[in-house]
Amino acid sequence: MKYKKLRIALCLGLSWMAIAESIAKESFHPTIGQYKNITPILSVGSLQDSIGTDSATLVQVAFQKVQKKDLMGNVQSINIPQLLDKSYNTFSLENLDAFIPGYNGNIWGMSNYLVLVDGFPRDANNVMPTEIDQISVLKGVNAIALYGSRAAKGVISINTKRGEAGGQQIKIRANSGINTAISYPEYLGSAEYMTLYNEARQNDGLSALYSAETIYQHAAGTNPFRYPNVDYYSSDYIKDHYNRYDATAEISGGNQRAQYYTNFGFWSEGSMLNFGQAKKNGGANRFNMRGNIDVKVSDLISLNVDAAASFYISKGVNADYWGAAATMRPHRFSPLIPIDMIEDGDTNSMIYVNNSSFLIDGKYLLGGSQLDQTNAFANVYAGGTTRLLNRQFQFNTGLNFDLKNILEGLVFKTNLAVDYLSNYSQSYNNNYAVYQASWNNYNGNDLISSLTKYGDDRISGVQNISGSNYRQTIGFNGSLNFNRIYDNKHHLSAILLANAYQIGASGSYHKTSNANLGLQLGYNYLGKYYVDFSSAYSHSAKLPKGNRQALSPTLAVAWRLSKENFMANSKVVNDLRLSASAGILNTDLDISDYFLYQGYYTYNNGAWYSWADGALVHSFDRRRGDNPNMKFPKRKEFNINLEGGLYNNLITFNTSYFFNRMTGGLVQATTQYPMYFMTGWPVYSDLPYINYSSDERKGVDFGINLNKQIDKTFVSLGFNGMYYSTKAVQRDELYQFAYQNRAGKPLDAIWGLQHDGFYRSQSDIDNSALSSFGEVKPGDIKYKDQNGDGTIDTRDEVYLGKGGWAGAPLTLGLNLTVKWNNFTLFAAATGQFGAQAMKNSSYFWVDAEDKYSVVVRDRWTESTKETATYPRLTTFNSDNNFRSSDFWLYKTDRINLSKVQLSYDFPKRMLNSKFIHELGIYANGANLLTIAKEKEIMLLNIGQAPQTRFFNFGLKALF
Numbered sequence: 001m002k003y004k005k006l007r008i009a010l011c012l013g014l015s016w017m018a019i020a021e022s023i024a025k026e027s028f029h030p031t032i033g034q035y036k037n038i039t040p041i042l043s044v045g046s047l048q049d050s051i052g053t054d055s056a057t058l059v060q061v062a063f064q065k066v067q068k069k070d071l072m073g074n075v076q077s078i079n080i081p082q083l084l085d086k087s088y089n090t091f092s093l094e095n096l097d098a099f100i101p102g103y104n105g106n107i108w109g110m111s112n113y114l115v116l117v118d119g120f121p122r123d124a125n126n127v128m129p130t131e132i133d134q135i136s137v138l139k140g141v142n143a144i145a146l147y148g149s150r151a152a153k154g155v156i157s158i159n160t161k162r163g164e165a166g167g168q169q170i171k172i173r174a175n176s177g178i179n180t181a182i183s184y185p186e187y188l189g190s191a192e193y194m195t196l197y198n199e200a201r202q203n204d205g206l207s208a209l210y211s212a213e214t215i216y217q218h219a220a221g222t223n224p225f226r227y228p229n230v231d232y233y234s235s236d237y238i239k240d241h242y243n244r245y246d247a248t249a250e251i252s253g254g255n256q257r258a259q260y261y262t263n264f265g266f267w268s269e270g271s272m273l274n275f276g277q278a279k280k281n282g283g284a285n286r287f288n289m290r291g292n293i294d295v296k297v298s299d300l301i302s303l304n305v306d307a308a309a310s311f312y313i314s315k316g317v318n319a320d321y322w323g324a325a326a327t328m329r330p331h332r333f334s335p336l337i338p339i340d341m342i343e344d345g346d347t348n349s350m351i352y353v354n355n356s357s358f359l360i361d362g363k364y365l366l367g368g369s370q371l372d373q374t375n376a377f378a379n380v381y382a383g384g385t386t387r388l389l390n391r392q393f394q395f396n397t398g399l400n401f402d403l404k405n406i407l408e409g410l411v412f413k414t415n416l417a418v419d420y421l422s423n424y425s426q427s428y429n430n431n432y433a434v435y436q437a438s439w440n441n442y443n444g445n446d447l448i449s450s451l452t453k454y455g456d457d458r459i460s461g462v463q464n465i466s467g468s469n470y471r472q473t474i475g476f477n478g479s480l481n482f483n484r485i486y487d488n489k490h491h492l493s494a495i496l497l498a499n500a501y502q503i504g505a506s507g508s509y510h511k512t513s514n515a516n517l518g519l520q521l522g523y524n525y526l527g528k529y530y531v532d533f534s535s536a537y538s539h540s541a542k543l544p545k546g547n548r549q550a551l552s553p554t555l556a557v558a559w560r561l562s563k564e565n566f567m568a569n570s571k572v573v574n575d576l577r578l579s580a581s582a583g584i585l586n587t588d589l590d591i592s593d594y595f596l597y598q599g600y601y602t603y604n605n606g607a608w609y610s611w612a613d614g615a616l617v618h619s620f621d622r623r624r625g626d627n628p629n630m631k632f633p634k635r636k637e638f639n640i641n642l643e644g645g646l647y648n649n650l651i652t653f654n655t656s657y658f659f660n661r662m663t664g665g666l667v668q669a670t671t672q673y674p675m676y677f678m679t680g681w682p683v684y685s686d687l688p689y690i691n692y693s694s695d696e697r698k699g700v701d702f703g704i705n706l707n708k709q710i711d712k713t714f715v716s717l718g719f720n721g722m723y724y725s726t727k728a729v730q731r732d733e734l735y736q737f738a739y740q741n742r743a744g745k746p747l748d749a750i751w752g753l754q755h756d757g758f759y760r761s762q763s764d765i766d767n768s769a770l771s772s773f774g775e776v777k778p779g780d781i782k783y784k785d786q787n788g789d790g791t792i793d794t795r796d797e798v799y800l801g802k803g804g805w806a807g808a809p810l811t812l813g814l815n816l817t818v819k820w821n822n823f824t825l826f827a828a829a830t831g832q833f834g835a836q837a838m839k840n841s842s843y844f845w846v847d848a849e850d851k852y853s854v855v856v857r858d859r860w861t862e863s864t865k866e867t868a869t870y871p872r873l874t875t876f877n878s879d880n881n882f883r884s885s886d887f888w889l890y891k892t893d894r895i896n897l898s899k900v901q902l903s904y905d906f907p908k909r910m911l912n913s914k915f916i917h918e919l920g921i922y923a924n925g926a927n928l929l930t931i932a933k934e935k936e937i938m939l940l941n942i943g944q945a946p947q948t949r950f951f952n953f954g955l956k957a958l959f
Helices: 002-025 080-084 141-147 190-203 212-220 321-325 347-355 376-382 762-766 854-858
Strands: 058-061 064-067 075-079 114-117 132-138 155-160 166-181 241-254 258-269 283-296 301-317 336-338 364-366 384-402 410-429 434-442 445-454 463-486 490-505 512-525 529-539 549-560 573-586 600-609 616-624 634-646 651-668 689-710 713-730 749-752 755-758 781-783 798-802 810-820 823-833 836-838 889-891 894-905 918-931 948-958
Touching (some): 058 132, 075 080, 080 132, 141 512, 141 634, 321 376, 749 836, 798 836
Parallel strands (some): 114 155
Antiparallel strands (some): 058 064, 258 283, 384 410, 549 573, 651 689, 689 713, 810 823, 894 918
């Protein structure tokens, strides 16, 4: 079935291209063999213009394209085809922070930016870099206003490639690469674990569990089946690398009447698991195709028809191997039981062997125990396989009417999109038996005297379908666009639009919607003075009737100083523009659900005694009050920007200051209502959601680019960065002590206790504040009593530092291009500074029956109390030690060498072919180097596949 669907999709794509080609041939001159009146559709910058430094570059902004020199509202863009010529990427937004100031995984510290692909909300990971023409990052309120409510955290606009008038071009690109693991977690082996577990029991006043003889046998490793020492990260089970391949074919062409662009792509990558069914059933494949057609129907009417499809299949086994690697202790059981070690005459065990459906390599039965009747190893060997299938279809079309007969410069545009995503899992789920061996030793030889069986082998052969879900997007916008220059001085622009989209998904009762009207009015005089008014009138069904619509006005002004007389003859400054924008955007982006303005009751099936007659009754409990006055939260912002070029654009720069507040965040504000509005038992709340909380972000971003031709060498250096701060301006809180207030602290503040070393002795414990987190002993973490009440509890938690979910306060990006003859060297690096994180994974927080990592080697003991950096071991739950505190904090400062690529383009004189016009090869590496004090922590993945470096060799050709 899947191959039939792929064939159908391929035929549709080829038919699509053939239709466009037939249209284009109508203007082809059969005698001279060339197209008439060929002109490019879009003029782009020079080769070094990957980040749009050419002022003539057209940049996609809200519902129009404008020249870079005339951008308003803080917008940056990247020319992706030019970037791919020197930096092969596998993800559409890869290394964006090395080029775009103000972007560090989010925009100006705000999460949930809106991703648009060809003007409609779509997934960034479903469009490959080879399909993309340009990426625009819209940051300021004026730039995003026309998109409405759901664009309030910024917009990343991705425009796919389109055909150009000219002869047909075929571009081929193929890559072969490997991902290599950077680092693995380090866990203790069986013998060391047992030794330290005995120590932990001793710390708890318990006797040792493992004998010295047992520990010795596990350490000796003479019989790993009887005395297992399982290393989940050994080469027996995983590879240190896996392959990735991809190939892309692009076909484009056309004439002045019709242009077409088609992209066919395929990529495949493997898996690190290297045993059992995972060895041949791991990895993923993706096939995609895209067809974009532009047709000029007449002098007044033009249209575009675009379609894309992708088919993704992820193959795997029914096991969470990496999760088990982080939790399963190495001595628990042997993954395999060797049948050649069964004693002669053990007929019962041989019956198990002869009847087993899962005899591994003809030599082993699956190992386990009464507590491990299912385990990751057995699941990988015999648990069955699964495939996740994801299919996406996207279609959009636009129809444009040139209304110049009514008014010169007036155009009516319409766009419609219909997208569909579906995914589901196909799996074969097997039941299997595991075996636990009983051992005897005869004259120094270990033999299995009997087997205990748990479970049964059962292969149903039935394919199971599960996890089915879908998502449908329908979008539409229509606009009247006016653009005209009067007397070569006065440039007027205007947009009047209606914009809407709706996303429906399985499991969601309400569809995600965005609907707004928009108005843009712009004017510039001689490219010297600019003013732009952009606004949206938004609608949201998340708000009560009467408050579902709101106007979002923004205003931007700019002044090009370099055109004034006092700078006109400057030998240093050739371009300098100062701009500012401000506005208010109404948004429902942070309203988490529908009907929050309505109170509701819930049925409580628990019983309680009523006050009247003591009868046992059920209750209907109030959970929320009504708020018919709920309104939109608002993004209020001011930003100012300075951009320019020096020494004939040898140096170009752009810097911005931004200040914004998100006000009116919804909370059930307990401090704003009397206490009787809420009770603990029976559970009752009449608290409504109200517009109350307020967040602040402010900072500076900057970008500097140097472009220099030195003899035969061209050098381009780009450097960008951002420094910003966040603050919780207003919170619903009423803490006993001021130091606990969240207001005034960063939005991603880390809160916890301040440690004061370890308890050194029982006397030290007796003379310290009482811990409310359970019994403490010498070697446990000691905390500071912030309020002096003699008790350590949550009231002693203080602000510890800035976290990183909103991004580090200081981020830097660097990109370098050096071109000499036909060689091109490219490098990109990024850095982040000023944030902290908590070492709170299972790798660091080890107690009870947890797996021991190497960090416990630095534990507290009586003999190491002066040098210990880790608390004492315990077999109980250590609520005192493993909680948020500065003991576990570490700095996330880092510098990453993100990409290095060396390319070679063969000279055209060498090709001397009418068939191959361009040919190039390249080699690159990604995620190559991290410089950081805490590098080992930041490069470590716990409970998931390791982080990798990527090395690749590629070839590209133009036919």
